[in-house]
Amino acid sequence: MTYFDSIDEIYQNTPDNPKGQWQNWSQNQKSHPGKVFQPRSTSELMAEIQDSSGALRLVGSGHSFTPLAKTDDTLISLNHMTGLLGHNEEANTARIMAGTPLHQLSELLDGIDQGMLNMGDINHQSLAGAVATGTHGTGAKLPCISGLVNSLTLITPKGKVLECSKTHNKDLFDAARVNLGALGVVTEIELQNRPSYFLKEQIDIQPLDDVLDNIDTLKAQNRHVEFFALAYSDQVILKTLNPTQETPFSPKAPFISDDALLRFFCEVTQRMPKLIPMIHRQLARFIKPSLRVDVSHKVFATPRTVRFNEMEYQVPAEDGPQCLRKILKHLKTNQVAAFFPIEYRYVAADDIWLSPFYKRDSASISIHQYFKQSYTELFQQLEPIFDEFDSRPHWGKSHTKTHKQLARLYPQWRDWKEVQQQLDPDRRLMNEAMERILGEA
Template identity: 40%
Template sequence: MEWHNWSGSVSAQPRTIARPRNESELRAAILATPRVRVRGAGHSFMPLCETDGTLIDMSDYDAPIEIAADRASAWVPAGWSLARLTETLWKEGVSLINQGDVNPQSLAGATATGTHGTGKDLGSLSTQVIAFELMLADGSLVVCDAEHHPDLFQAQRLSLGLFGVATRIRINVLPAYYLEERVEARPLGEMAERWQELAAATRHFEFFVFPYADTVIFKSLHPIAGEDEMPHSTDIDERPFRVACELGRKANFLIPPLQRLMMRLSSKPSRRVGPAWQIFPGERTIRFEEMEYELPRADGIPTLLEAIGYIRRKKLPVAFPFEFRLVAGDDIWMSPFNRGVGSSISFHQYARMPWRALFAEIEPVLRGANGRPHWAKRHTLGPDQVHALYPKTGDFLKVRAEVDPAGKFVNADLARLFGIERK
């Protein structure tokens, strides 16, 4: 049996795929083989789920949703997709504080990798979590939070799946709210000068830019009353873009004029309003590979412009736009944002084009700007770099050794990344 991630670049041949529905079935799956990993939606571009042992799918696990009496938090199933979870929470009258722009990922996978949306004052999904229920390597079920097993909780907040299988997560929520989305084209030069002003005027700020175009697509989201709710639809029509990607792949010299054409076709402003769970995500049907680096906030725009300039000088073939977002700082041990407020730059490449070569060219620019990679996106960190970037790595690995001394949840890539000797 074979498993592939969303983009098709990561595969695994697990001995078995388990779909536990309850605690006893999960315990049996964990204890059945020496090696265990958990899969979500496969939206990680790094081989985090790769295993030759048991691959666990938690999407059918029976865990109740419990909304707190003050309606400020909720216990929810860890294995549910964000799509299923956010729709269900809406029916209960609450919404997540923030989320990213795609929603097939499982909540557990999103928090384990530090997945985030955008907003100058808003942190990653991991910052919204206040407790975990998880099953450890020995089959025991524990609940951890800031008071109970605090070191395990701190490590589990961004865990890469190294400590156990999350069954339920307690996460902060807000009363259900609507969002207004506005999308418009702006000159890249204007965005580079006014990004702080524009970000201050909306709750969620981001923009997309093709490296060979001088126009960006600026997208803002802001809470709004829902009286003028508009039908939900995908945020972009990807059919012309798919054609442009294929043309650029076959004839690289067409990429710059195609990107300028795509910007002209996307220049008409748009607006829609709807429930937050519908407006946050967009549909992504064209496969791509991604490398994302998080930088100190003030360094984000200069680094993006440096990367674009480098690509243009080297005439590197890039079919996809890049994405620029803002994320609040946090205190999570292994979070890229634990040194303060950050900028996030996502570099995408069409999956049918040479993405490894592109990322190899760009990554030194990002590291030179004191960047830290998103754990689930393409990067080439090794244990020396991890320890240098994250002072709490030693504490993180100490907790891992305490709860999983045999390395049941350590796959080959994580062993390489952290310098863990597998038994």
């Protein structure tokens, strides 16, 4: 199993996944929910919330690295509440059931000639889960997925149905577009899309210094730009995506896929970390420049079959290059065994209270570690560098921030907590991890 598309898969009775154990994608979070509830309708969901007592946690597709969905009490999954509810052809908007996985959503949008304005690296998250943590792709002028939400419906732990949008219940709207599953169950989301479109992907190997020196031009000239840097290489894998009218084409599949190569090198370097610098320096031998054109969602989503753990911080956009240089210098100077590429992206500012991009154009820098290796030491070595730039952690990716530190990073923190207190006064939607990051009422 590579992805969890359905919570049912998590309950398969296999030796490495005993019945009753929930685990996330990277397998660093596990729990034994007393009950897993999978409503098929809003009325079933409301009845369950009203009849139940004790803690409730919500899970999407289990793709967060943080223990957001962990609970030994009741776990609610909307994996049976999926699909398209309606759309507006002129405005290019669509109303979607919040449990819909993004790959299913992409197909549904194809059917009404719409496409999402941006997507992240994979398409296996549920829409509600992606929105809850401020999931994003890359594009200096494009916000995270929460910034593409026009309105949403939320059911509070008291069983109340609330609607909000830019013009209705504005405070709730600003609080709920990044909600960490702590305000209620989001059941419906209206997304702003655009007419279905094709993207041309260009992958190149470029000198790191050239890319960083010209990053403003690259950002201005490409709708999407990102690159992958390696601790012991002077070169990066540069990827740009731009809308195109060209006919779809893809390069001939390589004899060994990039993912198979990555898995092989992860296995080798976890046993022989001394080989990392040599392999990094051979980057250009393994990754070849390529071009392809396809419908947008197929270009956005890439296979990620090699499991890893990840920490990601959102750095003020203008500080991104300096922060990355410091990280690379630290890794090299201290000869840290970090094989996985570091991903560097851009995300536009928004006005969502708990969005890591709140009022700040950001450079997004992600550190990965192969899932079979310990990641805490690597991540903790690099967190102080992110702190120098007042960076904000991705809510779904590993970090050690506490509510005291987070409150300083989010100007609207108190307002968000007030909304939380109003909607969940009994704190039914909290778990241990949420206490650490959100603190007391």
